[in-house]
Every structure is written in C-alpha cells, then in structure tokens.
Amino acid sequence: xxxxxxxxxxxxxxxxxxxxxxxxxxxxxxxxxxxxxxxxxxxxxxxxxxxxxxxxxxxxxxxxxxxxxxxxxxxxxxxxxxxxxxxxxxxxxxxxxxxxxxxxxxxxxxxxxxxxxxxxxxxxxxxxxxxxxxxxxxxxxxxxxxxxxxxxxxxxxxxxxxxxxxxxxxxxxxxxxxxxxxxxxxxxxxxxxxxxxxxxxxxxxxxxxxxxxxxxxxxxxxxxxxxxxxxxxxxxxxxxxxxxxxxxxxxxxxxxxxxxxxxxxxxxxxxxxxxxxxxxxxxxxxxxxxxxxxxxxxxxxxxxxxxxxxxxxxxxxxxxxxxxxxxxxxxxxxxxxxxxxxxxxxxxxxxxxxxxxxxxxxxxxxxxxxxxxxxxxxxxxxxxxxxxxxxxxxxxxxxxxxxxxxxxxxxxxxxxxxxxxxxxxxxxxxxxxxxxxxxxxxxxxxxxxxxxxxxxxxxxxxxxxxxxxxxxxxxxxxxxxxxxxxxxxxxxxxxxxxxxxxxxxxxxxxxxxxxxxxxxxxxxxxxxxxxxxxxxxxxxxxxxxxxxxxxxxxxxxxxxxxxxxxxxxxxxxxxxxxxxxxxxxxxxxxxxxxxxxxxxxxxxxxxxxxxxxxxxxxxxxxxxxxxxxxxxxxxxxxxxxxxxxxxxxxxxxxxxxxxxxxxxxxxxxxxxxxxxxxxxxxxxxxxxxxxxxxxxxxxxxxxxxxxxxxxxxxxxxxxxxxxxxxxxxxxxxxxxxxxxxxxxxxxxxxxxxxxxxxxxxxxxxxxxxxxxxxxxxxxxxxxxxxxxxxxxxxxxxxxxxxxxxxxxxxxxxxxxxxxxxxxxxxxxxxxxxxxxxxxxxxxxxxxxxxxxxxxxxxxxxxxxxxxxxxxxxxxxxxxxxxxxxxxxxxxxxxxx
Numbered sequence: 033x034x035x036x037x038x039x040x041x042x043x044x045x046x047x048x049x050x051x052x053x054x055x056x057x058x059x060x061x062x063x064x065x066x067x068x069x070x071x072x073x074x075x076x077x078x079x080x081x082x083x084x085x086x087x088x089x090x091x092x093x094x095x096x097x098x099x100x101x102x103x104x105x106x107x108x109x110x111x112x113x114x115x116x117x118x119x120x121x122x123x124x125x126x127x128x129x130x131x132x133x134x135x136x137x138x139x140x141x142x143x144x145x146x147x148x149x150x151x152x153x154x155x156x157x158x159x160x161x162x163x164x165x166x167x168x169x170x171x172x173x174x175x176x177x178x179x180x181x182x183x184x185x186x187x188x189x190x191x192x193x194x195x196x197x198x199x200x201x202x203x204x205x206x207x208x209x210x211x212x213x214x215x216x217x218x219x220x221x222x223x224x225x226x227x228x229x230x231x232x233x234x235x236x237x238x239x240x241x242x243x244x245x246x247x248x249x250x251x252x253x254x255x256x257x258x259x260x261x262x263x264x265x266x267x268x269x270x271x272x273x274x275x276x277x278x279x280x281x282x283x284x285x286x287x288x289x290x291x292x293x294x295x296x297x298x299x300x301x302x303x304x305x306x307x308x309x310x311x312x313x314x315x316x317x318x319x320x321x322x323x324x325x326x327x328x329x330x331x332x333x334x335x336x337x338x339x340x341x342x343x344x345x346x347x348x349x350x351x352x353x354x355x356x357x358x359x360x361x362x363x364x365x366x367x368x369x370x371x372x373x374x375x376x377x378x379x380x381x382x383x384x385x386x387x388x389x390x391x392x393x394x395x396x397x398x399x400x401x402x403x404x405x406x407x408x409x410x411x412x413x414x415x416x417x418x419x420x421x422x423x424x425x426x427x428x429x430x431x432x433x434x435x436x437x438x439x440x441x442x443x444x445x446x447x448x449x450x451x452x453x454x455x456x457x458x459x460x461x462x463x464x465x466x467x468x469x470x471x472x473x474x475x476x477x478x479x480x481x482x483x484x485x486x487x488x489x490x491x492x493x494x495x496x497x498x499x500x501x502x503x504x505x506x507x508x509x510x511x512x513x514x515x516x517x518x519x520x521x522x523x524x525x526x527x528x529x530x531x532x533x534x535x536x537x538x539x540x541x542x543x544x545x546x547x548x549x550x551x552x553x554x555x556x557x558x559x560x561x562x563x564x565x566x567x568x569x570x571x572x573x574x575x576x577x578x579x580x581x582x583x584x585x586x587x588x589x590x591x592x593x594x595x596x597x598x599x600x601x602x603x604x605x606x607x608x609x610x611x612x613x614x615x616x617x618x619x620x621x622x623x624x625x626x627x628x629x630x631x632x633x634x635x636x637x638x639x640x641x642x643x644x645x646x647x648x649x650x651x652x653x654x655x656x657x658x659x660x661x662x663x664x665x666x667x668x669x670x671x672x673x674x675x676x677x678x679x680x681x682x683x684x685x686x687x688x689x690x691x692x693x694x695x696x697x698x699x700x701x702x703x704x705x706x707x708x709x710x711x712x713x714x715x716x717x718x719x720x721x722x723x724x725x726x727x728x729x730x731x732x733x734x735x736x737x738x739x740x741x742x743x744x745x746x747x748x749x750x751x752x753x754x755x756x757x758x759x760x761x762x763x764x765x766x767x768x769x770x771x772x773x774x775x776x777x778x779x780x781x782x783x784x785x786x787x788x789x790x791x792x793x794x795x796x797x798x799x800x801x802x803x804x805x806x807x808x809x810x811x812x813x814x815x816x817x818x819x820x821x822x823x824x825x826x827x828x829x830x831x832x833x834x835x836x837x838x839x840x841x842x843x844x845x846x847x848x849x850x851x852x853x854x855x856x857x858x859x860x861x862x863x864x865x866x867x868x869x870x871x872x873x874x875x876x877x878x879x880x881x882x883x884x885x886x887x888x889x890x891x892x893x894x895x896x897x898x899x900x901x902x903x904x905x906x907x908x909x910x911x912x913x914x915x916x917x918x919x920x921x922x923x924x925x926x927x928x
Contacts, residue, residue: 037380040159045478059159059218060448065410066107066116068133068147068454074436074503075100075413075459078421080429082436084504085137085145094128095296095312097247099422100412103132103458104242106151106165106211108221111448113246113410114258114275117355119211119225120240120336122318125173129315131242133455134176142186143792144802147455147904148179148195152886153406154399157380158476162373163213165406166886170200171207171235188794196876205231207343208882209239214373219278219357222369226350229343230882236342238318240289241353243280244334245272247293251422262288262330266337270355281354282337283363289314290332291325384474386921393917396860399887400914403907404450404471411449411460413503416441440506444491450483452908453891459503462487463510463569466517467811467909470524474918477525481536484518488543497550508579509565511596512551515544515603516815522610534611541607545621548604551597561628561635562646563593572795573672573765573804574656575777575784583779585661591646591654592674594636598681598730601629605728606683612693619695626700626728629681630710633730636678652746654678670775670786671767673804673812676751679744679819682729684826690726700726722828733827744823745833751816752848753837761869761898762808762856763816764790768895790895802902806895811909813856814916820849850924853916859898860887860913872899889913 034042044059070076071093077084088096093103102109107118121130135147155164175198182193200206208228215221229235249255258272266285270278282288291313297303299312309327314336316325341349354361381401385394415437421428437443449460450468457464465483473480486492487499494500494507501508518540526532556563564587566579576582578590605625612618636646636654646654648667654675655667690697703710721727733744752758756767771788778784786805787794793803824831824845832842835851843851859870870890871877877884889910891902 035379036376063160064406065109066104067458070098070101070103078428080431097295120242122238153402156402156405161215162377167209169207171205172200214370216369221355223353228348234344239339240336242336260335279359283352285337289336290327292332293334397914397917404911407451409451413445415443437506453903453906456903461502462499466513471911471914473521473524480521497546512600561631562589563597565593570804571802586659589657592677595678598632601625602683622696623699673765678730682822685726687724721826727826752835762813764895765804766806808893810912814912817849820845869898870900
C-alpha cells in the first residue's frame, strides 16, 4: 500500500496523461522555488565587464525590480515563478525591512561570499504538501555595516566575523519566526507563521507576509500586468493572465498594504518615477513612516498583510493565511489540514528511514532531506536575450555581448532545478547536481531523473556535446559524473520499486554519448588517452591553477582527469550492458567502452608511449605529470585526492549478466586471450572473484592474499593512514603528510607551494571560501565508499586491509567502507558531551537548547576536527549524508 504522499507523487507524475485534470494533479506546482539571493548573480548583471556582485547589490535589491527571478525569506512560488510569497519582518530597530537574507559578496568577505544569517530547513515532503522552516531574527538593529567593515578589515588568515560574534543574540534577545505550509489541495495552500520572543523583555515584531508577482511586464512591450486588489479588509483577489484567479486570505491582519513591483528609479538613479508606487513602498511605509508610499486604492502587484505583534518574554503568537483557488475558504479546516499533512509526512519518511536509527540520526536525516527539497529553485535564463538586452530598456554595453557565456546562446532555462545553496550558489552546477540526485532518488526518483535528463537536453547541452558547468562560466570543465549519477539513480529506483526506468536510462545514455565524444575530442591534447580538464572541481588542490595557462608552459597530464574518464567509460559500460539485455545493439556500445577503458588504463602506465607513468612505484601513489614544452615530463608529487580518484574507476561484471550478452562476453574473452599487453594494466578481468564475478578497475589487486605489488593495497595504506588521509571525520582531500612536508615547486625563482590546510585555504586559487588542501568533502568521500563496496563484491571476506594503517586491526573492504561512513556521520551526531563536531567552537549551537538540534549542512569540513566550513547551507552534495544514514541503517541495524 502506498502512503498518501506517495499517492500524491504518483498523481503528480501522471498529470501529463491525456484526459487527466492537470490542475488537480499538479501537486508540485507550488514549492520553495524562490531563490534566497537573486541580486549579485550573472543573470542580473548587464555591466560592461561582468562585475555581477557590484552591478546589482543587496542595497539595491529592495528597490530594484529583478529581470530573471525573485528572492525571498523562506518563501514559495509557482513553478514558473509568476506569483511569489515570503516573509517580511521589522523589529523596530533595523534600517530596512527584512525581506531577504543578507550576506557578503565575494570581495567583501575575507573568505569570499558568505551569508550572515541563521535559518533552517526543518521539513518538507517531496510534493511540498508540508514544509517547515525557521528564521532567527535579532531584536537589536541588524549590524549590516559592522559585518561588512569587520570582514573587510580581516585577512584571509583570520576567521570570519559572524553574526553571533556581534553579540546581537546575547541574552536570547531574538525572535524565532517559523513558517509552515500545508496543501489542502494542489491549489489551496495554508500558511502558518509562529513568532516566539526568546528575549527577557516584551518586544514588538512587525510581521508582513508578502505576496507579489515577478515583474514580467517591464521587459516586453505590450505585456499586460497582473493585479492584486483588496476585496475585504483581510482578503485580496489575485488575477494573472496565466495563473487565473486566486484569493489570498490573511486572518486577523491589521491592514493590507499595496504597491507595485517596479523599480524605484528616484532612489537608485535620481530619475523621476513614472508612477508613485514602487518595489520598496512597503518598506518606506513601515520603516520610514511615509504614508503616501502605499496605494490607498489597495491595488498593485505587490502586497503585504500587516501584523504588529507585541509579545511578552517567552510568548508565541500564531498567524494564519491562505492562498487558494477558491474564494469561500473560512479557515475552519486549518488545524485539521496541518495535522493530516504532518502525520502523512511522518508516515512517508518512515518508509525511507530504517527503524533502527537513533532519534539523533533520524533528526539529522530528516533535516538533510528537508534541505535537499527546500533548495529547489526556479531557474530562468535565456542567454541570447540576456546578451542583447530588452526592448524596453537601454541596450547593454557592447562588451557585454562578447562577455561571459556568449558562446552559450542556445541555453534556455525555465525549470525547477536543485541548487547547491540558494544564497551562495543560487544557480545550478552540473557536477554538484549529479550528487544531489542520489539522496533525492530515495524520496522522489522522478525529480532525480528529471534533473539528470534536463542537463542533457538540447537547450542546455552545447551543440558540441559539452554539459554547462555553472552560471559564472558555463564552458568550464566539471568532473564527468553524469553517467555515474544516471546509473545510480536507475539502480536506487530499481531497488526501491522493483523496476528500473529503462526509457530514462536509454534517453540519457544516448545524449551522454555526445558528451563522451566531446571529452575525447577536446580534452585529450595529444590523442594518447591521457586527459586534461582544468581544475575538475577540485579548486586549489594542485600546485597551479589548472584552468589557466601554466607559468612553465606546456600542460598537465592529469591523474584525476584520466581517472574520471576511466570511471566515465565504466559507467557507460554498465548502462550499455543493462540496455543490451533487451536490445542487442547495445552490446556493440558496451564493447566500445570496454576497449576504451583498456586504452585509458594503458595510457596511465605509458604516457605518450615513452614509459612515463602517472603511477609512482616508489611512493605507491598516482600523481599528475607536468608536460613541459621541451617534452620533458615531471611528476608533481602532491599526495592529494587526485591520486585517490583512480579508485573510482571500478566495476564488477556479474556472471548472470554476462550470460545475457554473448557478443560482449566473446569480445571480453578475446581480449583476455589475445591482448595481454592491455589486460595487464587493469585489475584482473580474467580471475573470477566471489560468485564468479569479473572486475574492471585501474588499480591492481589480487583476491585472497597479500601481494606487495598490488597498487590497490599500496594506495589504501595511504588512504587509511590517520597521519595522511584518514581523518576522524572522513577522508581528507590532501594528505596530512604535507603539514610537515609541504610540496614546493619553483618556476623562474617563483615559489609555488602546497601546504596541508585542514580548514580555510591561504591560497587564492579559485578565490572565495573553497579549499581542497586538507578538508573533508562529501562527494568524493561518497564515491570512495561506493568504490570500496564494489571491490568488496569482487574479493569478498577473505581480502582484508589494515584499518587504520599500522593499527593491527584488519577489516574487509565492506567494513572499511562502513567505517568511513561512520566517521562522516560523526560530523553531525552528538558526542557524549552533547556537542556536534560540525559546530566546532560555536558555543551557541553546541549548548543552547533553542539552537543545538538544528543542523546546517556545510560545503566541506575541517580535516582534523570536523567543523563545518564554507557555504553553511550547501545541503546539495552534503545532503549525501541522508543516503549514508539510510544505507548504514539498512546494513548495520542494531549497531546504530
């Protein structure tokens, strides 16, 4: 039997079926699709030289209409962002109305861009039939200028200056503002806002829930504007040419305030406004006291319901609103609908969460899923229109038309996409997105499949086959993990539902053939199957910025680039073999990827055919090789994640599957017999492992016994060494060996250095707050865990390694994978002291009962103590913790 939420997912998936009432089946039409930062994005930047952070600033955001999207505080919108709803707040002290989250731009923060607010995603179902979020709002004036000036003053070596550091939360002088959404039907949304005064004195909060239309009429001549108008003291009628009519009911509101979502040219540009009511009219009315700033006729395109709430210490007050397609809702069913949706959410997650989990792990996993679902965002970007500008506005500078992304004129995005972080990264990133789909597939496989599918569609994928990387540079190169994610989502759905979606698998596979060809043609400089791909997502992990011309000249033959391609081959091979079981044509494609993998393995051992290797026999590790203009080759002996990525290139061939693809099996046996020169470069595809399985991998290993020459064991001796990669909180991106032995490379007397830096980096390569020189990152940790599990399926229980290295404790590879999972989970779980490593020395999060059980899923984590670093809400790939908890619970059971 399906749960009510699963039934809604089925109805939503079926809403495109001919004859269905689409309006009633579209449970996902409304969701948390508002960005948290539209200002400072590439889409809103029409400057001459691409200064996105400066062209449209936070200071302008309250007064300037956006072109491509909207932002708001814990808000929702429809799936084309025509109508938006979000919280607006004023504590009586702030200089501005709190309508959006504040943070520092890339140049303002001493560690790059950084949101300076505290907010939490607490719950959401996949259809958003129920959602819950929380914002903590100080009662003192928000210290905007102090946060900016102090972080500007500090250098890269200093810690960030955070909102808690300003003291505005001392004495618990803040409001908890919680918002919940419950759908009575797909078009009937109930909104409950709870405000609690945690401070010691009676305080007033001016609550202004706000409804507005995205401005689509200012950019097109002749476009008609929608309208909001009051029809009772607490009800507004909503009219939109595409959405139709709706009614917004604000029970108990003191008054309804109306203005227009139009730019305030007078404030921003000292030019007269064409009409008196502008985007910041409600701010001017509430904060500035300008009574003429709102429309007395109570009509406009932006409206707020005004609730001045005076709360005693410890008091909570609740406000109820409703956005519905029916005008006759009286609110009598309000409590029952919320009760039902919360109960149904619990019932749904009980089907996902193993019942052996502790309450703490359940809480962590539920909030991780909530973060994954809340960070869906409406993403709208038509590059050709953005480049040429709009008819109703002055043309952009000529240099803009040849600026960022001008080679991606075909890109036309109008979709709901999973974002890494809706404040720091409010734009899709292709390789992040691949990891997002893994935990999402546990709760909403249709959405996970959709995310992988759209990136390969012709309006995203470049005509040459490249996938768009991210908004700041669509043409940059991310690791090719799309095929891996496609295969994993297919298998996750197959396991949970008993049947995989072959149509999805085949459709994406066909497009990935184009992408694979792009990689082969564009990223293999000398045609020798050794690949180069820029930084490949690992930012500053190397000696040089690998996306820029090298100071030495020449290029780098990358151990990670080549290994990613080896992994790509094996992922495509796995998909082709699955499809070949019903269509023999795919056996030929499987053979193609099998042979290509063998050539890549050969190239890693004989770069350029001259015997140069990416493998270093003395160190037992893979390194990048610097290819100089005079054809000399020098290994760059940085012991980093670059040398661990070859472990990702592994797949196990099941005997029953091989029996169904006789043509491929025949080709496999031919290579074993006739191409000993190629087969020797990969893990044994001839010797059968447990249950007669075959193995393809870049790292040698021998089942059942210890062989000193095994590359696999030698790499694992580094991987599992606690003085190198093996942290208490997962696998570090750089060996701790470099703490006392930094790697130094000189070019024309200029020193280039790689130090072990377990937290923020001192290197400015790729700027911002990103660092791969020592911290723990979830995406590559997850791939390591999965790779070890695959190796285990081949070698079984008889193959053991010392874990940790030098400890005398021997584990199977399955046990090693489980141990890495436990260490990653330890980042978030409470220790015996009640503290969570993720929050480090931030005492408020560690001990205050109103904070300590709210979880933030950071971008990456301190390599020695597990503290969260970087983007604080990058639940995207860090949301993989939800999948790790789920699979750990299934396999370990009572041990949790």
